[in-house]
Amino acid sequence: MRSLFNLVLFLALLCLTGCSDEQKSAPDGVVSLSPALTELICHLGQEDRLIARSTACDCPESVKKLPVAGNFAEPELERILAMKPALVVSNEFVNPKDADALRQAGIAVELHPCDDFDDYREWVALMGKLLDCPREAESELKRTAERIAGFEVELKSSEKKPLRALYVIWDSPLLTAGADSLPDAVGHLAGLDNIVKTEKGYPSISLEFVLKEDPDVIVWFAHGKDWKSNPSWSGIRSIREGHVLIPRDDSALLRPGPRIFDGIRDLKSDLETMFADKESYGAAQP
Amino acid sequence: MKTARIILIYLAAALAAAACGVLFGAARIPLSEFIQDGALNPIVELRIVRTAAAAVVGASLAVSGLIFQAVLRNSLAEPYLLGVSGGAGLGAAGAILLGFSAWGFMSVPLFALLGAVTANLLVLAAVRRRTAEELLLGGVMIGTLASSLLMVLITFSHSRDMAGVVWWMLGSVQNVDPARQLAPAAVLLCAATVFLLFRAGDVDLLTFGPEYAWNHGVNAPLMTVVLLALASLLAAVTVSMAGIIGFCGLVVPHIVRRLHGGSHRKILIPAALAGAVFLMLADILGRVVSPVRELPVGMVTAAVGCPVFLWLLNRSRAGS
Amino acid sequence: MKLTAEQLVYTHPGSREPLMNGVSLEIAPGRIAALLGRNGSGKSTLVRLLSGYLNPDSGTVMLDGRPVSEWSPAERVRRLAVVQQHVAVPLTDYTVRETVAMGLTGVSRLSGSLSPEQSERLNHTLELLDLTDLSGRLCGTLSGGERQRVFTAAALVRSPGLLLLDEPTSAADPAVTRKIVSLLRRLAPEVGILVVTHDLQLALDCAGYVMLLHDGRIAAAGNPSDVLTPETLLPVYGCPFRRFDCGGRPVILPE
Numbered sequence: 097m098r099s100l101f102n103l104v105l106f107l108a109l110l111c112l113t114g115c116s117d118e119q120k121s122a123p124d125g126v127v128s129l130s131p132a133l134t135e136l137i138c139h140l141g142q143e144d145r146l147i148a149r150s151t152a153c154d155c156p157e158s159v160k161k162l163p164v165a166g167n168f169a170e171p172e173l174e175r176i177l178a179m180k181p182a183l184v185v186s187n188e189f190v191n192p193k194d195a196d197a198l199r200q201a202g203i204a205v206e207l208h209p210c211d212d213f214d215d216y217r218e219w220v221a222l223m224g225k226l227l228d229c230p231r232e233a234e235s236e237l238k239r240t241a242e243r244i245a246g247f248e249v250e251l252k253s254s255e256k257k258p259l260r261a262l263y264v265i266w267d268s269p270l271l272t273a274g275a276d277s278l279p280d281a282v283g284h285l286a287g288l289d290n291i292v293k294t295e296k297g298y299p300s301i302s303l304e305f306v307l308k309e310d311p312d313v314i315v316w317f318a319h320g321k322d323w324k325s326n327p328s329w330s331g332i333r334s335i336r337e338g339h340v341l342i343p344r345d346d347s348a349l350l351r352p353g354p355r356i357f358d359g360i361r362d363l364k365s366d367l368e369t370m371f372a373d374k375e376s377y378g379a380a381q382p
Numbered sequence: 383m384k385t386a387r388i389i390l391i392y393l394a395a396a397l398a399a400a401a402c403g404v405l406f407g408a409a410r411i412p413l414s415e416f417i418q419d420g421a422l423n424p425i426v427e428l429r430i431v432r433t434a435a436a437a438v439v440g441a442s443l444a445v446s447g448l449i450f451q452a453v454l455r456n457s458l459a460e461p462y463l464l465g466v467s468g469g470a471g472l473g474a475a476g477a478i479l480l481g482f483s484a485w486g487f488m489s490v491p492l493f494a495l496l497g498a499v500t501a502n503l504l505v506l507a508a509v510r511r512r513t514a515e516e517l518l519l520g521g522v523m524i525g526t527l528a529s530s531l532l533m534v535l536i537t538f539s540h541s542r543d544m545a546g547v548v549w550w551m552l553g554s555v556q557n558v559d560p561a562r563q564l565a566p567a568a569v570l571l572c573a574a575t576v577f578l579l580f581r582a583g584d585v586d587l588l589t590f591g592p593e594y595a596w597n598h599g600v601n602a603p604l605m606t607v608v609l610l611a612l613a614s615l616l617a618a619v620t621v622s623m624a625g626i627i628g629f630c631g632l633v634v635p636h637i638v639r640r641l642h643g644g645s646h647r648k649i650l651i652p653a654a655l656a657g658a659v660f661l662m663l664a665d666i667l668g669r670v671v672s673p674v675r676e677l678p679v680g681m682v683t684a685a686v687g688c689p690v691f692l693w694l695l696n697r698s699r700a701g702s
Numbered sequence: 703m704k705l706t707a708e709q710l711v712y713t714h715p716g717s718r719e720p721l722m723n724g725v726s727l728e729i730a731p732g733r734i735a736a737l738l739g740r741n742g743s744g745k746s747t748l749v750r751l752l753s754g755y756l757n758p759d760s761g762t763v764m765l766d767g768r769p770v771s772e773w774s775p776a777e778r779v780r781r782l783a784v785v786q787q788h789v790a791v792p793l794t795d796y797t798v799r800e801t802v803a804m805g806l807t808g809v810s811r812l813s814g815s816l817s818p819e820q821s822e823r824l825n826h827t828l829e830l831l832d833l834t835d836l837s838g839r840l841c842g843t844l845s846g847g848e849r850q851r852v853f854t855a856a857a858l859v860r861s862p863g864l865l866l867l868d869e870p871t872s873a874a875d876p877a878v879t880r881k882i883v884s885l886l887r888r889l890a891p892e893v894g895i896l897v898v899t900h901d902l903q904l905a906l907d908c909a910g911y912v913m914l915l916h917d918g919r920i921a922a923a924g925n926p927s928d929v930l931t932p933e934t935l936l937p938v939y940g941c942p943f944r945r946f947d948c949g950g951r952p953v954i955l956p957e
Contacts, residue, residue, distance in 0.1 A: 151538075167537075266546045268490070268557035269676060295674050300549060302669060302676040303556055307425045308409040318546075325487035327559040328431065331424030455793055511715070583814065587804055591790035596755045598856070599779040599807055644794030647814040 125181035126227070127165050132210050133185050133219065134159055135353035140223055140232040147179055150186075155347065155355070170194070177201055183226060212278055213244065216352040236354065243357040247285040254287065259367065261288040262311040262334070267318045267326060269300045282349050282356065283315065286364040307331055313339045313367065317346050341366055385648045392655035396437065399662040403433030406666055408673045434568075435558040436665040436679070437658035439624045440634075442571050442616040444657025445650065447631030448638075449578065449613040452589050452646060453606055454514040461617035461631035464521035464610060465501030468528030470621040473497020475532050475547040479539045488562055490550070491622040498618030501528055502611065512606050513592070552678035553625030555665055563623040570619055574612055575654060582647035585609065589644065627661070627680040629687035634660050637694060660687070703766055703781060703863035704730035704894060710751055710761035712744075721747055722758065723918030729864055729894040734886055736905035736926070737898045739915035740939060745898045746787055748915065749868050752896075753784045765864075776807050783862035785854050787869040787898075795840040798833055798852050799824070805856035827859040830885060832878075846873035854882070864894040871904060883908045902954050906930055914938055930954055 127148040128134040134153040137146055143158065148165035165179070166172040169189040176184060176198065183204045184195075195205045206226065209215050217240060224233025261283055263273040273279035274295040283290060291309040292301060314334050316323055329335050343349050344366070348359030407429050416426050446461035454463075477483050477493035501524050506512070509520035536544050558564050578585065584605050587595040592602035617631065638653040661679065664686060668677035705728070712722040721744040729735055729752075739745050750756040752763055754770040763770045765782055773781075783805075796804075806820050816824065828834045831851045841849055850873050857865065867886075871879040886895055886908055899905060905912050906926050913923040916938045922929045932943040935954075942957045 266549065268487075269549045269552070269554045269678075270556070271546070271549060292674065299674070300554075300676045300678070301674050302408045303428055304408040304425055304669065305674050307428060319543075320481055320484045322484055322486050326557060327487065327561070328428065328557050331428060451793055455790060457793055583804065586796070589790075589792035589794070593750065593755050593786060594789050594853075596775070597753055597779065597784040597786065598805055599775045601775045602755075639794045644792060644796050645800060645814070 125179060125183070127171075127176055127179065127181045127184045128153065129166055129168055129171055129184065129186035129190070130210060131155065131168075131347070132216075132351040132353040133223075135351065135355065136216075136219060136223060136236075137185075137227070139354035140220075140227065140229050140236065142223075142227045142229060142232075145227060147181055148176070155353075171198070173197055176203070185226075210352050212276075212281055212352060213240070216240065216356075240357075244285065247357075247360060251285070251287060256287065258287055258289040259312040259371070260291050260309065262291055262306055262309075262314045263317060264314055264323075265298055265317050267321050267323065267329075270303060270306070271298055272301050273317075274299050278350060278352055279315070279317065282360055282363070285360050286367060288313070288315070288367070303328060303332075310334075313341055313370070315363075316340050316342045317350060319346060339370060341370060388642060388648070389651050389655070392652045392659070395659050396655045396662075399659045399666075400433055400437065403436065403662050403666055404429050407669050431558060431560050431564065432555050432665065433662055434560070435555040435564055435624065436661040438564060438568050438571055439555060439620040439627065440630055440657040440659070440661025441654040442567065442574075442620045442657070443627065443631035443661070444634040444638075444653045445571070445575060445578065446613040446616040446620075447657075448635035448646070448650065448653045449585065449609050450631070451635055452585050453609050453613075454518060455589060455591065456514060456518065457636065458632070459518070460628075461613060462621070462626060463525075464517065464614050465505045465524040465528065466498045466614050466617045466621060467626050468525035468532070469501025469504075470494040470498035470618060470626070471547075471551050472501070472528045472532045472535070474550050474622075475535050475539075478546050478550070479535050479543050487559065491563060495618055495622035497528070498621055499615065501525070502614040502618065506607055506611060512603060517606075517610065549678075551626050553627040553680035554676065555624045555661070555679055556676060558623050567619045567623060570616065571654070574616055575650065577612070578609075578650055579647065581605070581609075582645070582650060585646040586644070625678075625680070627683055629680075629683040630657055630661055630664075633687040633691045636691065640694060704728060705752060705770075705782060705864050705896075706764045707752060708762050708764075710748070710758045710763070712747065712751055712756065712758045714747075720759070720918055722751065722761075724761070725915070725918070725920055726761075727896075727913060727920065727923075729866075729896045731863065731892055731894045732890065733910035734890050734895045734897060734908050735911040735913065736909035737896060737913045737915055738900060738902065738905055738930075741900065743915045744918065745900075745915060746868055749784060749786075749866050749896075749898055752866060753782065754778065779862070780807055780860060781862060782864045782866070783857035783860065784866045785850075785857045785868060785870060787872065789849075789853055791842065795842040797837065798839055798841060798844070799828070799837040801841055801852050802828060802833070802837075802855045802859055805859040807860050823861070824859060827855045830858065831855045832881065847875060847878055850874060851878070851882075858889075862893065864896075865889070866896045866898070868898045869900075870897060871899070871901065879904070902930060902935075906952055906954060927952060 124145055125147045126137065126145045128137055128146060129150040131150065131153045134149050135155055137143065138156050138159065146159065146162055149159050149162045151164055151167045153159055165176050168187055171190060171194050173194060181203055184198055185206045188207050188209045190207050195207060198205050208219065210219055217237060220233050220236050224230045263279040263283065265271040265273060272292055274292050274297050275290065276296045277298060280290045291311050311334055323340050334340065344362050345359065348355040349363065404426065409425055411423060411425060416423055443461050450459040450461055450463060451457060473496050474490050474494040477490045482489045482493060505520045505524045509516050536547060584600045587598050587600050588602065588605065592606060595602040634657045635653050638649050638656050642649050642652060664682040665679050668679050668682045671677060708726050710722045710725040711720055713720040725748060737745055751758050754763065757771065765773060765778065770778065803816065803824055828837050831854060833851060833855055836848060841852060850870065854870060871882055874882060889895065897909065909926055912926045912929045914921045914929060914934065921938055922934045932945060935943045943954055944957050946953045
C-alpha cells in the first residue's frame, strides 16, 4: 500500500515537474522595447522569438519588419496584450503601472537598466536564462570580456597620451556625456579622456568650461546637426582645427549592445587617422 | 523723481551688471589675461556676447510684458501669451525633429520665429472682437493647440531629439550668434522702444479700456492689434535666440510700475533697463553657481523673481 | 458744429432683436438735450454709436457734416467729447492731474510736457470741477463720485464743441449734482450737450429738450414739460407717475 502511495506521489511529482518544465521552456513571443536588447536577442540567435519591437529598434535590418509596440518608455498596452507575448523586456523607464498591467495579464516583464558594460553583461546572462540559450549567452559573455580586456591591454601598452575629449550629445544647448556615462566608458577604451569629470549622466555644460578645458577632439553625437555653423563655438580650438569626429554609426556607440566593440574599434581607427600626422596623439608619453 | 534721474540710475545699474557679466564666469580669469597675444581671450569674448544677449533678451521681454499688461489690462499677462511660446516651441521642434537643423545653425531659430509669428497672427486673425478677455482666451487656445501638436511631434521622435527640444525650450543665452541674431534683435528693440515712446500716451489711455481710449483720440481697435503684434514680435525674437525664459516679462514690468507709477512715457526705458539688469544677473548667477554645469537661465529667473515679487506684493499691500 | 444721427439701426452681435431700430437725433450748441429710457433700453449703446466706437448696421452719424467714422481720431475728439458711465480701473494708478492731462490733445508725444497754454487749461478745468485740491491724489483712492468728476474733467479739458455725458451724476451727491447742472448750463451756449440719464429730475432741471428712448426708437421728444408727463411716461416705464409743482419748479415722481 505504502509503495503504491509512493508510486502515485512519484508520478504526480513527475507530472508536476513535467508541467513546470514545459512552462520554463523558452517563451516564444518576446516584445523588446529597447534597441540594445533587440540587438542582443538577435545576436544570441533568438530573432525568431521576437514578435514586436520599439520605435527605435532598427538593427539588424530584418527587425524593421516587426510590428511596433511602443517606445522605450511607453509600451502600447492594448497592442501588446492583443499579441499575447510571453515576455516583455525593456529599460527601467517604463511606468511601473504599465508593467503591472502586463504582469496581471500573465505576461512576464523584465525591466532593468542597460546603460553600461556591467548592465550589458547582466542582461546577457539574464537573456541566456529567459530565452533558454545558456551556451550562446556564455560565449557572448566570454567575447565581451575578451574584447574589453583587449582594449585595455592596448591602452596600457600604448605610449600615446590620451586625447582630451568632449562628447557632444546635443549642441544648443550643449548637452554632453558625464563621468559615468556610456560614451565616457566607450571613449576611455578608444583612448580618450573625458574633460567632464565631476558631473554625471548627461549634463548641460557651459561653453566657458569647454573653452577653459580646451579639448583636443570633439566626438559629435548630435546626429544631423551641423558643427561648423554655430558662431559661439568658433573660439574652441578643436573646432577651429577641424578635430570633430562624427562616429560612423553613433547607434553602435550609444547602445550597450553587441555591436559596441566594433564601434569602439572604428572610433579608435578614425581617431588614429585624424591624428596620424599630429604629435598629440602620436607622441610618446612624457 | 525726475524721469531723467530714474533712467540714469537704471543705466548705471545696467552698466554695473554688464561689467560683472564680463568679469565673472565659470572660469576664473585674471584681468591680465583678458587680452592674449593681441587678441581678445575667447572666454571673455564669449562672456561679452552672452551678457549682451542677456541684456537684449531681458529688455525685450520687459518691454513686451509692459505692453501686454497695459493693453490687455491684466497683471498676469506676459509676453508669450498670444501663441508665441507654443508656436516657437512647435517651430523649433519641427526643425529639430524633421531634420531641418542640418541646414545650419540658423535653421532652428528661424523656424522658431516663423512658428511664433504664425501662431501670433493666427490668434489676432481668429479672434474677431479684440477685447482683452477674448484675446487672452484665443491666445490660450492657440497655445494649447500648438503644445498638443508639439506633443504629437515628440511622441513620434527619437528620444535624443526629444531631449534637444526640451532643452531648447528651457532657454539659454549661451548659443547666440552676435551678427545674425543679436544685432537684428537689438535693432528691433531700439526701434520698438522709440515707437512706443511716441505712442506711450496711447498706451496710457488704453489701460482705461478701449472705449475710453477711443473717446480720447486713440484708434483703439487698431492700436490694440499693432501694440500686441509688436510686443509679440519682440517676444518671438527673444524666444528664437534664447528659448522660453519665464518671469522676466511678468515680474519686471510689475516691479517698475509699482516703484515709479503708471505713466508709460516715464517707465518704458526704466522697464527695459531693469529687464536687462534682471536677466544679466540671472545669467551670471547661473554661471557662477556651478562651474561646469549650465543652469537654464529660465530656472534662475523663476527662482529669483518669484520671492522678490511676492515680497514686493505684500509690502505695497500693507502700505496702501 | 453739430452731431446728427439718422435712422440708426443696431443689433448686438449674437442677438436677434435690433436694439436700435431707426433712432434719429441732433445735438447742437445752444441747448442741453437729455436722453431718457429704462435700464437696458440701449442708452449707453446709443452713446457708443454716436461716438463712432460702434458702427450702426444702417443709418448715419454725421459730425460736422462728415460721417463720424471718417474723422481722424484726434480731429474727432477735438470736436466731440464723451464721458462714459463706466471706465475700467487701470492696472496702475495715475494721479488726478495725470488723468485729466491725458484728455489734452496735441501733448508733445515724446516728452509728455504741456505748453503753458495747456497747463493753464488743465488748471482751469480742475478748478471748474473742484478737483484742484485732489489733483495730486491717485484716482484709485477716490470715491466713485470724485472719479466721475475726474473723467468729466478729462473730457472737458480740450474744450470740445460737443459733449456726450452718460450718467454724469449717478454717483454724485446732491451738492455735486447741483454744481454739475450749473456747469452744464454755463457751457450750453457754446457747447452742444447730450445728457444720458435715467434720472427724470436731472432731465427736468437741466435739459431744454428731452428724448425718450423706448423699444429701439425715440418714443417721444420735445420740451421737458411736454414730454415728461405721467401720460407719456406710463407706457415707457410701465408705472404711474405724478407731477407736482414746487414753487415754479416741476417735480416728477413715481407713485
